Amino acid sequence: MSEALWEEMERDDRVFLMGEDIGAYGGAFKVTRGFLRHFGPERVIDTPISEGGFTGAAAGAAHMGLRPVVEMQFMDFISPAYDVLTNYIATSLYRGAGALPLVVRGPVGGGNRGGPFHSQNVEMAFFHTPGLKIVYPSNPKDAKGLLKSAIRDDNPVIFEEHKGLYRAPFCREVLPRDDYAIPLGRARTVLEGRDLSIVTYGLMVHRCLVAAEELAKDGIRAEVIDLRTLLPLDEDAIAASVRKTGKLLIVHEDTRTGGIAGEIAIRMNERAFEWLDGPILRVTSIDSPVPFSGVLEDYFQPSANDVVTAGRYLVKY
Amino acid sequence: MSEALWEEMERDDRVFLMGEDIGAYGGAFKVTRGFLRHFGPERVIDTPISEGGFTGAAAGAAHMGLRPVVEMQFMDFISPAYDVLTNYIATSLYRGAGALPLVVRGPVGGGNRGGPFHSQNVEMAFFHTPGLKIVYPSNPKDAKGLLKSAIRDDNPVIFEEHKGLYRAPFCREVLPRDDYAIPLGRARTVLEGRDLSIVTYGLMVHRCLVAAEELAKDGIRAEVIDLRTLLPLDEDAIAASVRKTGKLLIVHEDTRTGGIAGEIAIRMNERAFEWLDGPILRVTSIDSPVPFSGVLEDYFQPSANDVVTAGRYLVKY
Amino acid sequence: MTPEVEALTPTHLRDGALEPAVIEDLLYQGFQARLLERSVRELVRAGDLDSRFAGFTVDFRSVVLARAMRCGADGRGDVCCPGPLSPGPSLAFGVTPLEFLRYAGLKRTSASAARSGGRSWTDLRRGLIGWSGPRGTMTQVLAGVALAFRQRRERRAALVFEDWRATQTGAWHEGMSLAAARRVPLIVVLARSGAGKMNGGACGLSDIAANYGIAAVSVSEEPHVQLFQVAAGARRNAVEGRGPTLLGLAAPREGDRWAGHDALVGWAIARAGLSDRILKSAQKDARIGVEHAVQRLRREPECVPRDALAPVHTGAAPIPPWTRSQVPQPNDPTHFEAPGGTPVR
Amino acid sequence: MTPEVEALTPTHLRDGALEPAVIEDLLYQGFQARLLERSVRELVRAGDLDSRFAGFTVDFRSVVLARAMRCGADGRGDVCCPGPLSPGPSLAFGVTPLEFLRYAGLKRTSASAARSGGRSWTDLRRGLIGWSGPRGTMTQVLAGVALAFRQRRERRAALVFEDWRATQTGAWHEGMSLAAARRVPLIVVLARSGAGKMNGGACGLSDIAANYGIAAVSVSEEPHVQLFQVAAGARRNAVEGRGPTLLGLAAPREGDRWAGHDALVGWAIARAGLSDRILKSAQKDARIGVEHAVQRLRREPECVPRDALAPVHTGAAPIPPWTRSQVPQPNDPTHFEAPGGTPVR
Numbered sequence A, B: 001m002s003e004a005l006w007e008e009m010e011r012d013d014r015v016f017l018m019g020e021d022i023g024a025y026g027g028a029f030k031v032t033r034g035f036l037r038h039f040g041p042e043r044v045i046d047t048p049i050s051e052g053g054f055t056g057a058a059a060g061a062a063h064m065g066l067r068p069v070v071e072m073q074f075m076d077f078i079s080p081a082y083d084v085l086t087n088y089i090a091t092s093l094y095r096g097a098g099a100l101p102l103v104v105r106g107p108v109g110g111g112n113r114g115g116p117f118h119s120q121n122v123e124m125a126f127f128h129t130p131g132l133k134i135v136y137p138s139n140p141k142d143a144k145g146l147l148k149s150a151i152r153d154d155n156p157v158i159f160e161e162h163k164g165l166y167r168a169p170f171c172r173e174v175l176p177r178d179d180y181a182i183p184l185g186r187a188r189t190v191l192e193g194r195d196l197s198i199v200t201y202g203l204m205v206h207r208c209l210v211a212a213e214e215l216a217k218d219g220i221r222a223e224v225i226d227l228r229t230l231l232p233l234d235e236d237a238i239a240a241s242v243r244k245t246g247k248l249l250i251v252h253e254d255t256r257t258g259g260i261a262g263e264i265a266i267r268m269n270e271r272a273f274e275w276l277d278g279p280i281l282r283v284t285s286i287d288s289p290v291p292f293s294g295v296l297e298d299y300f301q302p303s304a305n306d307v308v309t310a311g312r313y314l315v316k317y
Numbered sequence C, D: 001m002t003p004e005v006e007a008l009t010p011t012h013l014r015d016g017a018l019e020p021a022v023i024e025d026l027l028y029q030g031f032q033a034r035l036l037e038r039s040v041r042e043l044v045r046a047g048d049l050d051s052r053f054a055g056f057t058v059d060f061r062s063v064v065l066a067r068a069m070r071c072g073a074d075g076r077g078d079v080c081c082p083g084p085l086s087p088g089p090s091l092a093f094g095v096t097p098l099e100f101l102r103y104a105g106l107k108r109t110s111a112s113a114a115r116s117g118g119r120s121w122t123d124l125r126r127g128l129i130g131w132s133g134p135r136g137t138m139t140q141v142l143a144g145v146a147l148a149f150r151q152r153r154e155r156r157a158a159l160v161f162e163d164w165r166a167t168q169t170g171a172w173h174e175g176m177s178l179a180a181a182r183r184v185p186l187i188v189v190l191a192r193s194g195a196g197k198m199n200g201g202a203c204g205l206s207d208i209a210a211n212y213g214i215a216a217v218s219v220s221e222e223p224h225v226q227l228f229q230v231a232a233g234a235r236r237n238a239v240e241g242r243g244p245t246l247l248g249l250a251a252p253r254e255g256d257r258w259a260g261h262d263a264l265v266g267w268a269i270a271r272a273g274l275s276d277r278i279l280k281s282a283q284k285d286a287r288i289g290v291e292h293a294v295q296r297l298r299r300e301p302e303c304v305p306r307d308a309l310a311p312v313h314t315g316a317a318p319i320p321p322w323t324r325s326q327v328p329q330p331n332d333p334t335h336f337e338a339p340g341g342t343p344v345r
């Protein structure tokens, strides 16, 4: 994340950062450590505690040709900016005021014992809003390439960084040195298979891969698709996979009712119903706020085992 | 609406109102005309322009045993209260702080040439939040009975009143005099049929009835279900209908991607896949902000004709 | 002149020494606004304009305030959001009556094919940003515009009009806090409508300003010369790095709302040596412009439905709705393909 | 005593005439807090408490402020949200060390089965409301609590603790505006943490207060007698209908954070005639309570997973997730029924 921001700021002097304690302090997750000294206080702006205010200001700066990247200390704090994002920023292109090239990024997701207010996934708060894009990478390499694309994109992008990415062992990879960008709106097939399609994103990609290994022991070859961008949704990739396997399981860390699984389900009804050999099912977190206690949080989230159970069920169907 | 509020305030002195210009002015849609004089300024509270502030205050008053009903001048203005509704109010029961009996009500929906910011449907902003209830009546009689239940309910309820209900000719009915309440969470079968299930709510109920008449001319007997409460969703009623007809069409005025049709689709995959004889389809508004021009708005919204087209397609499938 | 006004007024503008070209412009725009106001009401009556415009008025003071900015059509002038005082400031920023009517009339030829309403008019080259969202939002957005100016060290200012009660919103508070903290070149006009009533706990303009540590001044005198001067002074402070200013605008006077313009005409003749010839020609030009616009409006094409499908992302085709009278036919292969790619049934 | 403090201080409390029972209570709660602080750190080290509590401290001033309210366990006393100063005020409102540790230790026996964290502790009978959401939210909520008091003409007050920078949020602004407009009995403590740095454009406490037209006072002296008096005075104003008060709290002193409590002990002995016997017994009671809590904590049962499924609506069963190791089995008829009601396959 840090690398992508740094390189984009070097490449394009229209890019600048705003957020709480991102300057001298370097950000709650230290993503912007060293930025203030290098880029100066005009491009690394410490703001008052006012997520709505600085997101709205980002819109104004974007109107003037800049490319703001604003940080939410935790993505949970995007809620005070919900209004300006959905009513002003998302509608700008449609209203004839031009698209607003800005990125709102920050840490999301659970497993860190953050409790109800430092663990949320915010995609479904914005998924219903035409005009926004939503990106949710599953690993540092994708994160870097997708963040670059998000910054270069002319539309407002909500960029969710799972806290697991900042430090999880499976994410310790050396990133390519070259300036690569990963296009928005394209899913990636992480594992090929022909018995079952598992569509997922974010941290759950890793859990689904563990489940796929387990399923392979039963001779079940699961295909695992990492959506990477949630809006616009890469329905072609999902439909292609479903047409191959006939079975679809959607896995998301976000809570159940009103999660993205619903939209995927109806799109596959529209696009691939003839190929479905079983119901479209989902494995998700429970419909509740994120519990504070670790024991409860682990139970609340989907486990690899849950995915295996559902996968076996679907393949036998 | 007015009657329900009045009767509930007479019945229970814990019920009180807050909102902008609801007192002396009687509210933008005159729902609270005469209330200030009858109930006094402690129970009909004119607030500053601060939807977040007074919704948060409603939570505090609810903690103290009162039953606040807050008015959004237009439901579009609920967005500044998004934060406190999703993070504080919805989580209260779960956190052990007790459920918060409060109602947030206001006018929603298009067809009034209100443009992007006075025509929105807000259900999907809250549908994903465990702990809230969402009610969306389709006619004045239901509205009255549902609003009474909402006020008596111990949970926070978002109550959407389509502007069409305030004056549309098909809604001019004389309401029953007696004190009736309609339970939350129960859909109503408005029209019985066996060839096709049309699930809808709000203003679209009327358009679907027009479409059903048209379909009847082809000998297609459509069943029309009015959800009335969106959260919790009456999946039993939908499943029962689908098991009878084998075909499901969902119609909503709200925009397409991330609309409620998705959740219904995946629930019916979970609950009624074996009975489906065709894909679950939807007729919705277009993925865009609500257009200001009347010509565009009419095109943007689903028409009865759209429903007929989709219905014929599904029945032939 | 109060000490606050004194402190804000740029030296070269003291004692009403407005440049003749500016005076002429102001009078012309005033005539235009008056005629536009009358024409809109007539158009509504004749059914050529939507009834939403039945109560249409222009506040001349907003024209004067906006004219004190540096208005240009090259994308390098000041930037203004007329907000609830639309379209007054737009006229000062060069919007023609025809352009305004196209937008108000929801015509296909309006800047955004009339997808959104008159107050949402945006033209960045002219420095106009339209309104969208609840009260307070536009102060946030214009704070960001001003932030961009400051960051690029441009001598430009941002001007935003808000209702008085907008100060009660959290959105306004956050926008103002940010603007004040960064000392960006922003001028916020707080206009009392006189229509509603104040429900907030606060407060005088100076109390509000002190909370953000910024300058504030209220003006109400006619013939609005001082209004112009104060705005120009606030602008000078802004571009010179002295941070935001709040300008309080009293409720419009009762009775003849155009008395301020009349007074300015009188003042211009008596005190600024305006010739009768120039006055007459300003009047005439205004009339021709508005009449042309009204005639023309009737012949402008209506919106077409496909505009409702305008893309919401750059570079993307609009997503077709699943079913519309024409699309899709049950056998349309783009919607339902059978295995092997042949249409279903 | 500054004039502001003078104005706020209730007559019967002038010159430190705190009632002996209150003094005793304050000292006892101070000892309790000191021991709790030390115990929590030890419990973290021993792995009995989550590492999230590693930096756990109690600000004694928050205990003093809260003790100036009317604390009762009958649901009829004042109401307080300790916010970032949790659990100091909770102790004053009668929460025992064991109750706090159960919550902090995420034990099954905590009030909400530890579904949410220590700061979210809510016990309405005791008048405690827990924290949830971003900065500013709790001022809105407590404004509503105070509104209810006013509406029912109860002589009760609401007290909320916020970070200093919370004033920058729109949420706080809206909550404060509403409280000020309705003149509800609300006391807002704004605490400087000393840790972060101020980024806002504003401002002194009195500037902020003037914006809302309410009273404000800052206190920092030890031995905190004045702090108690000011809070009591603000409470009196609140319940007598004179509206909200802002109380500014300076950053905690450098070095020994418990010097304030020590000073209060000294003051109580020297100036208020506290006997050594009473002092000793307060110390002993505090120690017994905290030691009991620590011992007990280890034996409290852990949370059980089904608590994650606690219902989110009253009267409703929690919605079962579709798949969990035990539920549902592929043939579970509650999940997939075949036509005629028999299980699928």
Ligand SMILES: Cc1ncc(C[n+]2csc(CCOP(=O)(O)OP(=O)(O)O)c2C)c(N)n1
Pocket: B020, B049, B050, B051, B073, B077, B080, C133, C134, C135, C163, C164, C165, C166, C169, C191, C192, C193, C194, C195, C196, C197, C198
């Ligand atoms: C956040 C928000 N809530 C509600 C509205 C609806 N609204 C439009 S104008 C208005 C009243 C504005 O009053 P104002 O003109 O500032 O006060 P006055 O001078 O008339 O007393 C309201 C509540 C809004 N625009 N934004």
Ligand SMILES: Cc1ncc(C[n+]2csc(CCOP(=O)(O)OP(=O)(O)O)c2C)c(N)n1
Pocket: A020, A049, A050, A051, A073, A077, A080, D133, D134, D135, D163, D164, D165, D166, D169, D191, D192, D193, D194, D195, D196, D197, D198
């Ligand atoms: C609306 C919101 N945004 C961000 C945060 C994250 N956050 C928690 S504490 C904090 C800093 C608070 O600073 P404060 O202690 O008031 O200032 P100080 O006295 O330390 O200078 C922030 C930004 C939050 N709680 N709420």
Ligand SMILES: [Mg+2]
Pocket: C084, C163, C164, C192, C193, C194, C195
């Ligand atoms: Mg107004």
Ligand SMILES: [Mg+2]
Pocket: D084, D163, D164, D192, D193, D194, D195, D196
């Ligand atoms: Mg702090």
